[in-house]
Amino acid sequence: xxxxxxxxxxxxxxxxxxxxxxxxxxxxxxxxxxxxxxxxxxxxxxxxxxxxxxxxxxxxxxxxxxxxxxxxxxxxxxxxxxxxxxxxxxxxxxxxxxxxxxxxxxxxxxxxxxxxxxxxxxxxxxxxxxxxxxxxxxxxxxxxxxxxxxxxxxxxxxxxxxxxxxxxxxxxxxxxxxxxxxxxxxxxxxxxxxxxxxxxxxxxxxxxxxxxxxxxxxxxxxxxxxxxxxxxxxxxxxxxxxxxxxxxxxxxxxxxxxxxxxxxxxxxxxxxxxxxxxxxxxxxxxxxxxxxxxxxxxxxxxxxxxxxxxxxxxxxxxxxxxxxxxxxxxxxxxxxxxxxxxxxxxxxxxxxxxxxxxxxxxxxxxxxxxxxxxxxxxxxxxxxxxxxxxxxxxxxxxxxxxxxxxxxxxxxxxxxxxxxxxxxxxxxxxxxxxxxxxxxxxxxxxx
Numbered sequence: 001x002x003x004x005x006x007x008x009x010x011x012x013x014x015x016x017x018x019x020x021x022x023x024x025x026x027x028x029x030x031x032x033x034x035x036x037x038x039x040x041x042x043x044x045x046x047x048x049x050x051x052x053x054x055x056x057x058x059x060x061x062x063x064x065x066x067x068x069x070x071x072x073x074x075x076x077x078x079x080x081x082x083x084x085x086x087x088x089x090x091x092x093x094x095x096x097x098x099x100x101x102x103x104x105x106x107x108x109x110x111x112x113x114x115x116x117x118x119x120x121x122x123x124x125x126x127x128x129x130x131x132x133x134x135x136x137x138x139x140x141x142x143x144x145x146x147x148x149x150x151x152x153x154x155x156x157x158x159x160x161x162x163x164x165x166x167x168x169x170x171x172x173x174x175x176x177x178x179x180x181x182x183x184x185x186x187x188x189x190x191x192x193x194x195x196x197x198x199x200x201x202x203x204x205x206x207x208x209x210x211x212x213x214x215x216x217x218x219x220x221x222x223x224x225x226x227x228x229x230x231x232x233x234x235x236x237x238x239x240x241x242x243x244x245x246x247x248x249x250x251x252x253x254x255x256x257x258x259x260x261x262x263x264x265x266x267x268x269x270x271x272x273x274x275x276x277x278x279x280x281x282x283x284x285x286x287x288x289x290x291x292x293x294x295x296x297x298x299x300x301x302x303x304x305x306x307x308x309x310x311x312x313x314x315x316x317x318x319x320x321x322x323x324x325x326x327x328x329x330x331x332x333x334x335x336x337x338x339x340x341x342x343x344x345x346x347x348x349x350x351x352x353x354x355x356x357x358x359x360x361x362x363x364x365x366x367x368x369x370x371x372x373x374x375x376x377x378x379x380x381x382x383x384x385x386x387x388x389x390x391x392x393x394x395x396x397x398x399x400x401x402x403x404x405x406x407x408x409x410x411x412x413x414x415x416x417x418x419x420x421x422x423x424x425x426x427x428x429x430x431x432x433x434x435x436x437x438x439x440x441x442x443x444x445x446x447x
Contacts, residue, residue, distance in 0.1 A: 020137065028128055031146055035124050036117075038151065038436065042160040043113050045444040050310040051161035056085045058162050061093040061112055065100040073259045076269070084273040087259075087266030089252065092164025092205030095119040112162045120159035122170035124149050127403055130177050133184070134367070134407055141410050144425050148406045153307030153316065153435035158396055164206050165399055171202035172209050172400040176374060179219040183367050186227030187220060187237055195220065196241040200248025207265060208397045211381035212374055217241065219370040226363050267390045289392030292383055297393045301382065305395025307435045314443050316435045323431045330424055331412030338415045368411065371404035 048054050059082045063071050071079075076086035096115030100108045124146055131145035149155065159166045175198040178191050199216055202209035217238055224234035257264040290296040306324050307316040315321075378401040385391045398405060409428065414421040 024128070024132075027143070027146075028125055031124055031128065031150060032121065034150055035121065039117055039120075039156055039160050042156060042440055042444065043117055045440070045446060046157070046161055046309075048109075048161075050314070050443075052163075052311055053085070054161050054163070055082060057093070057164065058109055058112060059083050060085050060088075060090055061096040061100070061115075061162060062105075062108055064090060064093055065097045065108055066105060070255070073269070077273070081273060081276060084270045087256065087263065087269040089164070089204050089206055089249075089266075091201055092119075092167035095167060096162060109162075113160060116159055116162055116166045119170055120155075120166035123166075123173050123402065126170070126173040126177050127406075130173075130180065130403055130407070133177070133180055134411070140422065140425065141414055144410055144429060145403070145406055147429050148410070148432060149402065151429065151433045151436045152402070152406070153309075153432060153439055154305060154396060155399065155402060156436050157307070157309050157439070158399065165396060168202050168205040168209050169399045169402055171198050171205060172212055173403050175199050175202065175212070175216055176371070176401075176403055179216055179223065179370060180367050182220055182223035183226060183363055183370060184223075187224050187229075192220075192237065192240050193244055196244030197248055200245045202400070203245070203249040204252055206400075207267065208378070208381060209400045211378045212400055213245075215370055215373040215377055218373065219366075222366050222370070226359070226366060267385075267388075271390060289386065292386050292393075297386070301393040301395045301398075303395065304393065305398055306432075307439060308395075309439055309443055314439070317438060320431055320435050320438075323427070327413070327424060327428050327431070328409065330416065330420075331409045334412035334415035335408070368408070371407055374401045374404040375408060 059079065060071075063075075063083075063086070070090060071083065071086045073087070076083045079086070093115075095118055096112040099111055099115040099118070103111045127146040127149040131142040134145070135141035155169075175195050178195045178198070182188075182191055182195075195216065199209070199213060202212070220241060221234045221238060224237050225231060229237065253264045256266050260266055260269045263269045290300070302325065303315065303321060304312065306321065308314070375398070378398050382393065382395075382397045385397070386393055391397070410425060413424040413428070416424065
């Protein structure tokens with residue numbers, strides 16, 4: 001007979017859950033402190049001349065701060081080159097505007113960077129819960145994901161000067177997390193509405209987020225089917241997602257279509273303004289990036305994703321790039337090694353699950369397929385903007401898929417075995433930390 005003072009199973013579960021929440025909050029608090037400790041020195045010391053396109057970002061943010069409305073085409077063209085980002089989505093600057101409200105307009109350029117810093121914080125918090133969801137609480141990989149977000153050199157740099165990237169990364173990270181939850185446990189009305197809203201706000205922040213629209217809808221559809229819905233039922237559930245998404249961002253693109261003579265993205269207008277300062281050779285504009293067919297294009301994407309500071313001209317110590325390339329190759333090898341398990345994992349029929357793979361294992365495969373599709377379509381978008389002469393091979397354009405890319409790297413390394421997981425994941429974290437610390441100390445240490 002159990003003593004009256006002995007807690008029952010339910011009470012023990014409640015106690016464990018409370019303890020787990022306390023640990024989660026403590027972890028979030030510690031990582032937030034580290035986030036500020038790492039990024040504030042960058043924010044205070046990176047010169048405006050070495051923050052890529054910061055004056056152009058500032059023009060948009062300051063216009064919104066002063067006028068509380070979008071600039072017209074006439075105002076953009078009148079301002080010239082400083083306003084080249086005027087035709088592009090502008091929700092990403094709202095954190096800067098909010099920060100600017102607490103200061104006089106005259107010093108807005110000095111305080112707007114804090115908007116970027118705060119806009120990037122949700123990415124870190126989401127990485128904590130996503131790491132637990134993907135790898136399980138208590139696992140080394142679960143904490144490794146937020147640690148990579150914390151010390152990824154290029155992300156640190158990008159989150160410390162005025163731009164819209166920090167906002168869009170936080171929005172897409174939240175949407176990705178909701179899709180992962182939906183694949184694991186099904187769609188709910190709050191998830192449907194919130195995912196559509198987040199995706200719409202991301203589309204209002206930067207075009208790079210549009211690459212994630214197809215995988216997000218595909219992931220939600222898969223989540224509905226894997227949790228008992230038929231295909232027609234799943235497609236019906238996508239209608240409210242599409243309506244919320246379209247309502248959130250559709251008005252902006254319609255406005256652009258009429259404001260900029262059919263340029264609904266605004267990118268062609270931006271390009272026409274930018275062309276005025278590009279060099280020419282024999283009457284032809286010389287674009288400052290290599291062709292996609294050249295090795296230099298692919299190398300630049302890799303450099304710019306991991307760490308390329310200044311005005312894209314201050315590099316990490318070269319051996320760090322080689323180590324990052326080797327670790328990326330090792331993660332790819334880990335995934336290739338595990339591909340042979342996929343056919344068995346998907347063998348199921350009529351709702352019955354064979355011994356070769358449980359329903360939870362199948363859901364897990366779909367989670368990783370979803371994350372991989374985010375990264376791949378994001379990369380395809382980078383190729384498209386280069387082929388369309390809109391922009392160059394910027395690895396930072398992959399940041400809407402920051403969490404999927406980092407999670408895929410960690411999972412790939414873990415598939416090489418428990419010992420390799422510890423060694424290689426630790427090496428990846430240490431290389432990123434070395435890049436962040438050395439980059440700041442070499443280029444921006446106060447002198």
